[in-house]
Amino acid sequence: xxxxxxxxxxxxxxxxxxxxxxxxxxxxxxxxxxxxxxxxxxxxxxxxxxxxxxxxxxxxxxxxxxxxxxxxxxxxxxxxxxxxxxxxxxxxxxxxxxxxxxxxxxxxxxxxxxxxxxxxxxxxxxxxxxxxxxxxxxxxxxxxxxxxxxxxxxxxxxxxxxxxxxxxxxxxxxxxxxx
Amino acid sequence: xxxxxxxxxxxxxxxxxxxxxxxxxxxxxxxxxxxxxxxxxxxxxxxxxxxxxxxxxxxxxxxxxxxxxxxxxxxxxxxxxxxxxxxxxxxxxxxxxxxxxxxxxxxxxxxxxxxxxxxxxxxxxxxxxxxxxxxxxxxxxxxxxxxxxxxxxxxxxxxxxxxxxxxxxxxxxxxxxxxxxxxxxxxxxxxxxxxxxxxxxxxxxxxxxxxxxxxxxxxxxxxxxxxxxxxxxxxxxxxxxxxxxxxxxxxxxxxxxxxxxxxxxxxxxxxxxxxxxxxxxxxxxxxxxxxxxxxxxxxxxxxxxxxxxxxxxxxxxxxxxxxxxxxxxxxxxxxxxxxxxxxxxxxxxxxxxxxxxxxxxxx
Numbered sequence: 098x099x100x101x102x103x104x105x106x107x108x109x110x111x112x113x114x115x116x117x118x119x120x121x122x123x124x125x126x127x128x129x130x131x132x133x134x135x136x137x138x139x140x141x142x143x144x145x146x147x148x149x150x151x152x153x154x155x156x157x158x159x160x161x162x163x164x165x166x167x168x169x170x171x172x173x174x175x176x177x178x179x180x181x182x183x184x185x186x187x188x189x190x191x192x193x194x195x196x197x198x199x200x201x202x203x204x205x206x207x208x209x210x211x212x213x214x215x216x217x218x219x220x221x222x223x224x225x226x227x228x229x230x231x232x233x234x235x236x237x238x239x240x241x242x243x244x245x246x247x248x249x250x251x252x253x254x255x256x257x258x259x260x261x262x263x264x265x266x267x268x269x270x271x272x273x274x275x276x
Numbered sequence: 277x278x279x280x281x282x283x284x285x286x287x288x289x290x291x292x293x294x295x296x297x298x299x300x301x302x303x304x305x306x307x308x309x310x311x312x313x314x315x316x317x318x319x320x321x322x323x324x325x326x327x328x329x330x331x332x333x334x335x336x337x338x339x340x341x342x343x344x345x346x347x348x349x350x351x352x353x354x355x356x357x358x359x360x361x362x363x364x365x366x367x368x369x370x371x372x373x374x375x376x377x378x379x380x381x382x383x384x385x386x387x388x389x390x391x392x393x394x395x396x397x398x399x400x401x402x403x404x405x406x407x408x409x410x411x412x413x414x415x416x417x418x419x420x421x422x423x424x425x426x427x428x429x430x431x432x433x434x435x436x437x438x439x440x441x442x443x444x445x446x447x448x449x450x451x452x453x454x455x456x457x458x459x460x461x462x463x464x465x466x467x468x469x470x471x472x473x474x475x476x477x478x479x480x481x482x483x484x485x486x487x488x489x490x491x492x493x494x495x496x497x498x499x500x501x502x503x504x505x506x507x508x509x510x511x512x513x514x515x516x517x518x519x520x521x522x523x524x525x526x527x528x529x530x531x532x533x534x535x536x537x538x539x540x541x542x543x544x545x546x547x548x549x550x551x552x553x554x555x556x557x558x559x560x561x562x563x564x565x566x567x568x569x570x571x572x573x574x575x576x577x578x579x580x581x582x583x584x585x586x587x588x589x590x591x592x593x594x595x596x597x598x599x600x601x602x603x604x605x606x607x608x609x610x611x612x613x614x615x616x617x618x619x620x621x622x623x624x625x626x627x628x629x630x631x632x633x634x635x636x637x638x639x
Contacts, residue, residue, distance in 0.1 A: 222487075
């Protein structure tokens, strides 16, 4: 472990800052004006940002390095049948703000840039999404299946992966030959 | 000496569940590690897509059998955010009480398993004995010791029983005395200190970078407690102190132990305050709409870290997509950092202090 890494302890107050979501939204709009498909504040400490997949890395670099969003909480891939969407929950420990980045991915080319160079937390989270949803994260150091066996052929969270819905219930009376 | 890989798991007393820790050793020293998980994958996110919103609470209970209420509460909170409904005040207070009782039971289960990991068999017996106190309280409240199915979308299943406050106070009073005994057996044990101090260290910057959350992050000296930072339910009105390790030697197994241990005291405080401040009567549940459209997420301070649910509804009576963010899953990615450079015999002491729950990790 390098000594430089041990010294940096973020001095966080552990308390939220009121009205921070509007400030964050204004800064994001100023920096990425034309690239945001949609950007809005939803409730206290929550900002939604909709972008195309090619703007993901610049936006996240800005979030992490300039605005201090040091914690990547969650990576979610959603199958909308006509396109995919990758949702990143990025959190700021200094003011408690959460930015939800929605990246649009076309259905026939499920690829998006990996965020492992920015946050190591993306490593397992992206592997899981590759495993279950089949989104290819370009630049990931080790994109292997993580929860399912290595020789599994499908991506089960996709909507075209059928799931048995009807309950197959046979009553005890029927089992014994009754009606 | 040549380096080679050792499998610790999937069947190993250290693992507390079904997973495999591959460690690469050079003699006695660990040079690399690789967690292999997925043995317990049950496809929760897929199953939840064909069940109605309310029926999923049964499933989320089973995510982590040690701390069921915190998980089903996180799910209910996310669904409520999506539907845009507000839980009545008394319902919120009851939730706080149930969450903290569950946290106490969960931390005691961790303490019970961490003791034998280090050869302190008394720790197991004592902690499990006191865990029964809180399981009894939870049973009184919800009717079941484990997998309670207690939180509901829109509130909780039932009101608190009669005399619950008095019984709760009595149990906690008793438990606080016992905590002093624990301190004597753990903190003053020289063997315990030698096994935990200075091993399994992770720096604050690395912990944040790898997504370590909860008590493991606070043990690195970062003051992040979601009950404070992104307050939910009525935690804002409660006076409590997030447990953070401030002294030197942050981020080792000992710091993680102390932070979790002190959380036991803090949770006792929260339960007593909540019982006091709670309105004595009133509604504890609202009727949620049957169908919902939109999306919602909720993050809560689970016993093991940040639990996040992201729920999308498409206007049907069941979720279109549910994403579960498990704190242990992310902490597991950082375990190679904890292990590298330590001795093989310390693997148990380090991974025990992380508090692994395989059910939520593999989903």
